[in-house]
Amino acid sequence: MNENEKKQTKETTFAITGMKCAACSTRIEKGLNKMEGVDRANVNLALEKTTIACDPAKVKPNDIQSKIEKLGYGVAMDQAEFNINGMTCAACSNRIEKGLNKMEGVSSATVNLALETATVTYNPAVLTPNDVIAKIEKLGYGAQRKDEAREEEGDHRQKAIIRQQWKFIISAILALPLLWTMVGHFSFTSWIFVPDFLMNPWFQFAIATPIQFVIGGQFYIGAYKALRNKSANMDVLVALGTSAAYFYSLYQTINSIGKHAHGLNLYYETSAVLITLILLGKLLEAKAKGRSSEAIKKLMGLQAKTAVIERDGQELEVPIEEVASGDIVFVKPGEKVPVDGLILEGRSALDESMITGESVPVDKSAGEAVIGSTINKNGFLKIKATNVGSHTALAQIIKVVEQAQGSKAPIQRMADKISGIFVPIVVSIAVITFLVWYVAVDPGNFAEALENMIAVLVIACPCALGLATPTSIMAGSGRAAEYGILFKGGEHLEQTHKIDTVLLDKTGTVTNGKPVLTDIIASAEWEEAALLQLVASAEKSSEHPLAEAIVKGSQDKGMSLWKTQSFDAVPGYGIEARVEGRDVLIGTRKLMDKYKIKMEANVLQAMSNLEEQGKTAMLAAVDGRFAGIVAVADTIKDSSRKAIERLHAMGIEVAMITGDNQRTASAIGEEAGIGHIIAEVLPEQKAEEVKKLQAEGKHVAMVGDGINDAPALAMADIGMAIGTGTDVAMEAADITLMRGDLNAIADAIAMSKYTVRNIKQNLFWALGYNTLGIPVAALGLLAPWVAGAAMAFSSVSVVLNALRLQKVKL
Numbered sequence: 001m002n003e004n005e006k007k008q009t010k011e012t013t014f015a016i017t018g019m020k021c022a023a024c025s026t027r028i029e030k031g032l033n034k035m036e037g038v039d040r041a042n043v044n045l046a047l048e049k050t051t052i053a054c055d056p057a058k059v060k061p062n063d064i065q066s067k068i069e070k071l072g073y074g075v076a077m078d079q080a081e082f083n084i085n086g087m088t089c090a091a092c093s094n095r096i097e098k099g100l101n102k103m104e105g106v107s108s109a110t111v112n113l114a115l116e117t118a119t120v121t122y123n124p125a126v127l128t129p130n131d132v133i134a135k136i137e138k139l140g141y142g143a144q145r146k147d148e149a150r151e152e153e154g155d156h157r158q159k160a161i162i163r164q165q166w167k168f169i170i171s172a173i174l175a176l177p178l179l180w181t182m183v184g185h186f187s188f189t190s191w192i193f194v195p196d197f198l199m200n201p202w203f204q205f206a207i208a209t210p211i212q213f214v215i216g217g218q219f220y221i222g223a224y225k226a227l228r229n230k231s232a233n234m235d236v237l238v239a240l241g242t243s244a245a246y247f248y249s250l251y252q253t254i255n256s257i258g259k260h261a262h263g264l265n266l267y268y269e270t271s272a273v274l275i276t277l278i279l280l281g282k283l284l285e286a287k288a289k290g291r292s293s294e295a296i297k298k299l300m301g302l303q304a305k306t307a308v309i310e311r312d313g314q315e316l317e318v319p320i321e322e323v324a325s326g327d328i329v330f331v332k333p334g335e336k337v338p339v340d341g342l343i344l345e346g347r348s349a350l351d352e353s354m355i356t357g358e359s360v361p362v363d364k365s366a367g368e369a370v371i372g373s374t375i376n377k378n379g380f381l382k383i384k385a386t387n388v389g390s391h392t393a394l395a396q397i398i399k400v401v402e403q404a405q406g407s408k409a410p411i412q413r414m415a416d417k418i419s420g421i422f423v424p425i426v427v428s429i430a431v432i433t434f435l436v437w438y439v440a441v442d443p444g445n446f447a448e449a450l451e452n453m454i455a456v457l458v459i460a461c462p463c464a465l466g467l468a469t470p471t472s473i474m475a476g477s478g479r480a481a482e483y484g485i486l487f488k489g490g491e492h493l494e495q496t497h498k499i500d501t502v503l504l505d506k507t508g509t510v511t512n513g514k515p516v517l518t519d520i521i522a523s524a525e526w527e528e529a530a531l532l533q534l535v536a537s538a539e540k541s542s543e544h545p546l547a548e549a550i551v552k553g554s555q556d557k558g559m560s561l562w563k564t565q566s567f568d569a570v571p572g573y574g575i576e577a578r579v580e581g582r583d584v585l586i587g588t589r590k591l592m593d594k595y596k597i598k599m600e601a602n603v604l605q606a607m608s609n610l611e612e613q614g615k616t617a618m619l620a621a622v623d624g625r626f627a628g629i630v631a632v633a634d635t636i637k638d639s640s641r642k643a644i645e646r647l648h649a650m651g652i653e654v655a656m657i658t659g660d661n662q663r664t665a666s667a668i669g670e671e672a673g674i675g676h677i678i679a680e681v682l683p684e685q686k687a688e689e690v691k692k693l694q695a696e697g698k699h700v701a702m703v704g705d706g707i708n709d710a711p712a713l714a715m716a717d718i719g720m721a722i723g724t725g726t727d728v729a730m731e732a733a734d735i736t737l738m739r740g741d742l743n744a745i746a747d748a749i750a751m752s753k754y755t756v757r758n759i760k761q762n763l764f765w766a767l768g769y770n771t772l773g774i775p776v777a778a779l780g781l782l783a784p785w786v787a788g789a790a791m792a793f794s795s796v797s798v799v800l801n802a803l804r805l806q807k808v809k810l
Contacts, residue, residue, distance in 0.1 A: 009039055009053050009054065009055060010053070010054060010055075010056045011051060011052065011053050012051070012052050012054070012061060012064070012125060012126065013049055013050070013051050013052075013125045014049065014050050014052070014064065014065070014068065014075050014076075014123065014125045015048060015049050015075065015076035015124070015125065016028065016043070016048050016049065016050055016068060016073050016074070016075060016076070017048070017073065017074040017075070017076050018072065018073040018074050019043075019045055019048055019073060021045070022045060024045070024073070025043040025044070025045040026043075027071060028041075028043045028050060028068060028071055028073060029041055029042065029043040029050070031067060031068075031070075031071045032050065032052060032064065032067060032068070035054075035059055035063070035064070035067060036058055036059065037054050037055040037057075037058025037059035038052060038053070038054045038059060038064075039053040039054055039055070040052075040053050041053075048076075050068075052064060060104055061104045061105050061123060061125075061126040062104060062105070065107075065123065075123060076123075076124075077107050077121050077122065077123055077124075078121070078122060078123075078124045079119065079120065079121045079122075080119075080120055080122070080129045080132065080145060080146075081117055081118070081119050081120075081145075081146035082117060082118045082119075082120065082129075082132065082133065082136065082143045082144065082145060082146055083116060083117055083143065083144050083145075083146050084096065084111070084116050084117060084118055084136060084141050084142065084143050085116065085141065085142040085143075085160075086140065086141040086142050086222070086225075087111075087113055087116060087141060088222055088234045088235055088282075089113075089234035089235075089465075090113060090422075090465050090467075091226070091231065091232060091234065091422070091423055092113070092141070092222075092226075092234075093111040093112070093113040094111075095139060095226070095229060095231045096111045096118065096136060096139055096141060097109055097110060097111040097118075099135060099136075099139050099229075100118065100120055100132065100135060100136070103122075103127065103131070103132070103135055104126055104127070105122050105123040105125070105126025105127040106120060106121070106122050106123075106127070106132075107121040107122060107123065108120075108121045109121070112470045113467060113470055114467055114470035114471045114474055114799075115470065115474065117146065118132075118136070118143070120132050129145055133145070139225070139229055140222070140224075140225025140226065140228065140229060141225075160286065161283070161286050164279065164282060164283045164286055165283060167215050167279055168276065168279040168280055168283050170215060171211050171215045171272070171275060171276040171279055172276050172280075174207045174208075174210060174211050174215075174272065175207075175211060175269070175272040175273050175275075175276045177198050177203075177207060178204060178207065178208060178268055178269035178272045178273065179269060179272075179273055180198060181198050181199060181204070181269060201249075201252070201253040201256055201266055201268075202253065204249070204253075204266060204268040204269070205249070205250065205253050205268065207268075207272070208246060208249070208268035208269075208271060208272045211271070211272045211275055211276070212242060212243075212246050212271055212272070212275070215275060215279070216238075216242060216271075216275040218235075219235045219238045219239045219242070219275075220235075220239050221235075222234075222235030222236075222239075223235040223236045223238075223239040223240075231423075232423035232424055232427065234423075236423060236427070237423060237426060237427070237457045237458065237460060238274070238275070238278060238457075238458065240427065240430075240457050241271075241274065241430075241453075241454040241457035241458045241784070242270075242271035242274050242275055242454075243271075244450055244453065244454055244457075245267035245268070245270040245271040245274075245450070245451075245454055245784065246267070246268065246271040248267060248446075248447075248450055249266045249267045249268045249271075252266055253266070267447075267450070267451070267454075267784075270451070270454060270784045274454075274458060274784060274787075281793065281795055281796060282795075284796045302336075302373040302394060303320065303372075303373055303394060304320055304335075304336040304337070304338040304372070304373060305319070305320055306318065306319055306320060306338070307320055307323045307329050307338035307339065308329065308330045308331075308332075309323060309327045309328060309329050309330070310327070310328040310329075310330065311327070315330065320338055320339070321389070323338060323339055323385055323388050324385065324388060325385055325386060325387070325388050326384065326385060327384075327385045327388075328344070328382060328383070328384060328385075329341060329382075329383045329384075329385055330380070330381070330382060330383075331376045331380070331381040331383060332376070332380055333348070333376055333377065333378050333379060333380065334375070334376065334377070335375070335376055336372075336373055336374070336375055336376070337350070337370050337371065337372055337373065337374050337375070337376060337381075337383065338372060338373075339372045339383075339385045339386075339387060339388045339392055340369070340370065340371055340372045340385070340386050340387035340388075340391075340392045340393055341369070341370055341372075341383040341384050341385045341386050341387075342367065342368070342369055342370070342383065342384050342386060343364055343365060343366050343367065343368050343369075343370060343381055343382070343383055344366060344382045344383065344384050345366060345381070345382040346365075346366070346379050346380050346381040346382055347363070347364070347365040347366070347379050348363075348364060348376050348377060348378055348379030348380075348381055349361035349362065349363050349364070349377040349378055349379075350362050350364050350370060350371075350374045350375065350376055350377060351374060351375040351377055352371060352374045361377050364381075369386075370383060371392075371393045371394070372387070372392040372393060372394055373392075373394045411469055411494055411756075411759055411763075418465060418767075422460070422465070422770075423460075426456065426457065426460040426774070427457070429456055429460075429774060429778065430453045430456040430457045430460075431453070433449075433452050433453050433456050433777075433778040434449045434450065434452070434453035435449075437449035437452050437453075437780065441780075448780065451780075451783070451784060452777065452778060452779075452780045454784040454787075455777035455778075455780075455782045455783065455784045455786075455787040456774055456777045456778050456787075458777075458784055458787040459769070459770070459773035459774060459776075459777045459782065459787035459790060460770050460773065460774055464762075464765070464766035464769060464794040464795045464797075464798045465763075465766040465767065465770075467762075467766075467795060467798050467799055467802075468759060468762035468763045468765075468766045468798050468802075469490075469759050469762070469763070470490075471762070471798065471799050471802035471803075472755055472758045472759045472762060472802040472805060473490040473493060473494075473755065473759075474802070475755075475758075475802045475803055475804075475805035475806050476493055476751060476752075476754065476755030476758070476805045477490070477493055477755075478806065479751065479805050479806050479807075479808055480493070480747075480748065480751045483744070483747055483751075483810050484723070484737065484738035484739045484744060485735065485736075485737060485738070485744055485747055485748045485751060486723075486735065486736040486737075486738065487734070487735055487748075488733075488734050488735065488736075489734070492718060492734040492735060493751070493752055493755055494752065494755070494756055494759070495717065495718060495752070496701070496718050496734075496735065496748055496749055496751075496752035497749060497752035497753040497755075497756050498699045498717070499652065499699050499700070499701045499717065499718055499749055500651070500652055500653065500698055500699050501652065501653045501654075501655065501693055501698040501699065501700045501701070502647055502652055502653070502654050502655070502700075502701045502703060502745060503655050503656075503657055503678075503689070503690060503693065503700055503701070503702045503703065503712070503716070504654065504655070504656045504657070504674070504703050504704075504742070505656075505657060505658065505686075505702075505703060505704035505705065505709050506634075506656055506657070506658035506665065506668060507634060507658065507705075508704075508705040508722065508740075509703055509704055509705055509722055509742070510636055510637065510640050510656060510668065510672050510674070510742070511634040511635060511636050511637065511640075511668065512634060512635055512636070512637055512740075513634065513705070514545070514549070514634065515545055515546055515548075515549035515616070515632040515633060515634045516549050516552070516553065516632060516633065516634075516635055517549050517550055517552070517553025517554075517630070517631075517632050518615055518631050518632060518633045518635075519610060519615065519617075519629070519630070519631035520532050520628065520629075520630055520631075521606055521628050521629040521631075522627065522628040523625075523626055523627055523628050525625070525627070526622075526627050526628055528628075529557075529559070531620065531627055531628050531630075532550075532553070532554050532557070532559065532630070533554060533559050533561065533562075534562075534579055534580070534582070534584060534622065534627075535550060535584065535586055535620050535630055536550050536551050536553070536554035536555075536559065536561055537561040537562040537563075537564065537579045537580075538564060538567070538575060538577035538579050538584040538586060539551055539575065539586065540561055540564065541564050541567040541577070542567075542569060542575055544569075546616060546618070546632050547575075549632040550630060550632065553632075562579050562580050563579075564577050564578065564579050565578040565579065565581075566578040570587070570591065573587045573588055573590055573591040573594065574586050574587015574588055574591040574618065575587060582622055582623055583622070583623050583624070584620070584621070584622055585597070585619075585620065585621040585622075586618050586619070586620050586630070587618055587619065588618070588619070589604075589607075589619065591619070592619050592621060592626070595621065595624065597619075597621045597624065597625070597626050598625075598626065599619070599626050603619075603626065603629070606629060607619065607629055610629065610631045611663060611664065612663060612667060613633070613667050614633055614663075614664045614665075614666075614667030614668045614671070615631040615632065615633040615664075615667075616631065616632050616633065616664075617629050617630070617631045618630050618631070618632075634668075636668060636671055636672050637740065637741070637742065639741045639742055639743055640672045640742050641671070641672050641673050642743070643741065643742035643743040643745065643746060644672055644673045644674060644742065645673055646743065646746045647745065647746055648673075650746060650749065650750075652749070653676070653698070654674055654676070655674065655676035655677070655678060655693075656668070656669050656672070656674045656676070656677050656678065657678040657679075657681055657686055657689055657712075658677075658678070658679055658680075658681065659679075659680065659681055659682065662677070662679040662680060664679075665677050665679035665680075666679070684711065686702075686704075686709065686711060686712035687711040687712045687714075687715040689712070690702055690712050690715045690716050691715060694717070699717045699718075700716045700717050700718075701716055701717065701718040701719070701720055701745070701749075702715070702716035702718075702719050702720065703720040703721075703722065703737075703742075703745060704719075704720075704721065704722070705721065705722035709721075713733045713734075718734050718735060719733035719734045719735070720733055720734070720735045720736075720737055720745060720748065721733035721735070721736050721737065722737055722740055723736050723737055723738035723739065723740075735748055747810040750810055751808065751810065754805060754808050755805060758801065758802060758804070758805055761801055762798045762801055762802060765794065765797060765798060765801070766794060766798055769790065769794040773787065773790060
C-alpha cells in the first residue's frame with residue numbers, strides 16, 4: 001500500500017448484535033470484505049465488534065450499517081436527548097431535524113418544538129453526543145445534553161421567561177408613544193390629542209431604533225442563521241416585514257431634512273408595535289408551554305427526598321440517591337415509600353393512586369412488593385430495597401412519559417412538510433402583493449403597497465403549525481399517565497383511537513390470576529370444616545397454585561393446620577399425604593381409580609357441574625374412602641364485566657384468548673360478558689390468532705400480562721400490557737396499563753380519541769389563520785399591527801387548546 005492509499009484509509013469500529021457463533025462472525029466478515037472501498041474487515045465474536053478499514057470517499061458508515069443489517073444482524077445504537085434553545089417556529093425544528101438526520105451515524109432524529117428538545121439515535125462508533133451538539137450549533141442554535149441539564153432545566157426556562165418579560169415591558173413602554181400617534185391617524189379618533197413632538201420623525205426614529213435593533217435584534221440573528229443554512233423561518237418573515245416598515249420610514253425621515261415634516265407617511269409605529277406584539281405572543285406561548293410539561297413535574301414531585309435506613313445496627317436518614325439495593329428501609333405511617341421493595345415486617349394499607357390511578361388503598365403484608373413513592377397509610381413497615389434510582393417503577397414511568405412526549409406522531413409529518421415550504425411561498429406572495437398594489441391597484445402608492453406586503457409577511461408566520469401536534473401529545477400523554485396509562489410514543493397515542501377489536505388474555509387480565517377456594521362438598525361421613533382442615537393440612541407442603549388457594553382459603557377461615565408425616569406429589573394425578581395418622585388422597589379421577597376409591601354417580605355429576613362453572617374440582621379420599629370434593633377457581637376481576645360492557649357500548653368487539661379448555665373458558669367468558677372465546681391456544685399460537693383478526697381488516701389491540709403474551713402484544717396494532725404483569729410483557733407492549741382494572745383499556749382508547757380530535761382542531765386553526773389571513777392581508781383589509789396581533793394569538797390559542805387535555809375526565 002503506497003502513502004497516498006494510506007491517507008485515504010480510515011478505520012471504524014461497530015458493535016454488532018445478534019451473533020451466536022463463529023459462523024456468524026465469518027459470514028459478516030466475508031460480506032463486509034466484499035464491499036467496494038473496504039480494505040479489510042475483522043469481526044471479533046467475543047467482543048461482538050467489527051473493525052473496518054475503508055476508503056471514506058467510497059463507503060460511508062451508513063453503508064456499512066446497512067450491509068450488516070442486510071446480512072441479518074444489528075448494529076448497537078445509543079440514544080441521547082438534547083435541550084435546544086433558539087427555535088422560534090416549525091421551520092426551525094424542521095431544519096434541525098433534517099440536518100441531524102443527514103449526519104453519518106445518525107439512525108433517526110426527532111425535534112420537538114413544544115418541548116424544545118431533540119431525541120437522536122446514533123451509532124457511538126461513528127459520532128458522539130458532542131458531535132450532535134456541534135451540528136446543532138452550526139445550524140445556528142444552542143444545545144445541551146438533557147441529562148446534564150435536568151437540574152438546571154426549570155431554572156433555565158424561568159430565566160428565559162423573565163428575559164422575555166423585560167424585553168416586552170421595555171418594548172411596550174417605548175412603543176406606547178408611537179401607538180398613540182397611530183391611533184390619532186384614524187378619522188374616528190381625530191378627537192384624541194396628539195402632541196406635536198410625538199409626530200416629529202426624528203423623535204419617532206429615536207424610540208423606534210432600539211426596538212428594531214436591540215430588542216428585535218433576536219429576529220435578525222435568527223434570520224441570518226436560517227438564511228446562512230439555506231432555509232427560512234419565522235425570524236425571516238418578521239425581519240423582512242419590520243425592516244421594510246422601518247427603513248422606508250428612515251428614508252422618508254432623511255428625505256424630510258430641510259422640508260416640512262407634516263404629512264409624511266411614516267411606519268415606525270408599525271415595526272415597533274409588531275415587534276412588541278410578537279414578543280407578547282412569544283411570552284404567553286413560553287408560559288403556556290411550561291404548563292404543558294406539568295405531568296412530568298408532578299411525577300418527579302412524587303419522589304421521596306430522603307429515606308430512613310438501617311446500617312451497622314443504626315437508623316440513618318439519608319438522601320434518596322444514597323439508598324442501595326438490599327438496604328433495609330423503615331417507613332412510618334403517613335410517609336412515602338422511598339424505593340421499590342419487599343415487605344420484611346409489618347402490615348399496612350398503601351395508597352398507590354399516584355402510580356396506578358387506583359383510588360382504593362391496597363392492603364400489603366410481609367412478602368409482598370411495594371412501589372416507591374406510594375404512601376404508607378397506617379402501619380409501620382420494614383422493607384428490603386429491590387429497585388433504586390433510575391430502576392424504580394416511578395423512574396421508569398417518568399422515562400416512558402418523557403419518551404412519549406418527545407416522540408413525533410405520524411400526523412405531525414404533514415405539518416412538517418407544509419412548514420418546510422411555507423416561508424418561501426409566503427415571501428413570494430408578499431412580493432407579488434407589493435407589485436400588484438404598486439403597479440395595478442393603486443399605481444405609484446408605495447406606502448399602501450408596502451403596508452399590505454408587511455401584513456402578508458407577518459400574518460403568515462408558521463409558529464402555530466409547529467406547535468399544533470406536539471403540545472397535544474404532551475398534554476394527552478401526561479394526562480393519561482395520571483390515570484396510570486403509559487403510552488410509549490406519540491404514534492401509539494395517535495393510533496389507539498382506530499382500535500375496533502380488543503383481544504383479552506384470560507388469566508391475570510380478565511381474571512385475578514390467583515385461584516381462590518370456592519366450594520367444599522363433603523360426603524355424609526364428614527363435616528365441611530373438618531374435611532377442609534385435613535385437606536389444607538395435606539396441601540400445605542405443595543407449591544402448586546391450586547394447593548396455595550386451598551391453604552389460603554382455610555387460613556382465611558381461621559383454621560390452624562397440622563403437620564404432615566409424609567407427602568408425595570404425583571404429577572398428573574394429585575397428592576398423597578399422611579396427616580394426623582390418616583392417609584389422605586387429593587386429585588383427579590385417575591388418582592381415585594388408581595387406589596380403587598368407590599364413588600357414587602352423583603359425585604361425578606357434581607364434579608362435572610363445578611367444571612362447567614369454570615372451576616377446577618379435586619376429589620378427596622381419607623383412609624381409602626371417598627370424603628368429598630374441593631373446588632377452586634380463578635375468579636374474574638370485579639371490574640371486568642363493567643369494563644367489557646363499556647367497550648361494547650363504544651362499538652368495540654371483545655374476544656378472549658386462553659390456553660384453558662373450552663368448557664372453563666366459556667364459563668369465564670359468559671360471566672364476564674364475552675361472547676367470542678378462543679380456547680385451547682398454545683402461547684406461540686396467540687400471535688397467529690392476532691394475524692387472523694387483522695386479515696379480516698380489523699384493528700386489533702391485544703391485552704395481556706404474561707411472558708407468553710409477548711409475541712401477540714408485539715404483533716397487534718396496539719399491544720397493551722397490564723402493569724401488574726411481567727416486565728417482558730410491558731417491554732413488548734405499546735401501552736402499559738398500571739392498574740389491573742380493564743376500564744383502563746376504554747380509558748386509553750378514549751384518551752387517544754380526545755388527543756387526535758385536539759390535534760385536528762389545532763391544525764385546523766393553525767392552517768385556518770394562514771389560509772384566511774394571507775388573502776385578507778393581500779387584499780389590503782388587514783393592518784400590519786392587526787396581523788401581528790392575530791399571528792401572536794394563533795400560537796397562544798393552539799397551546800391553550802392543547803392544555804384542555806390536562807382537564808379531561810376519564
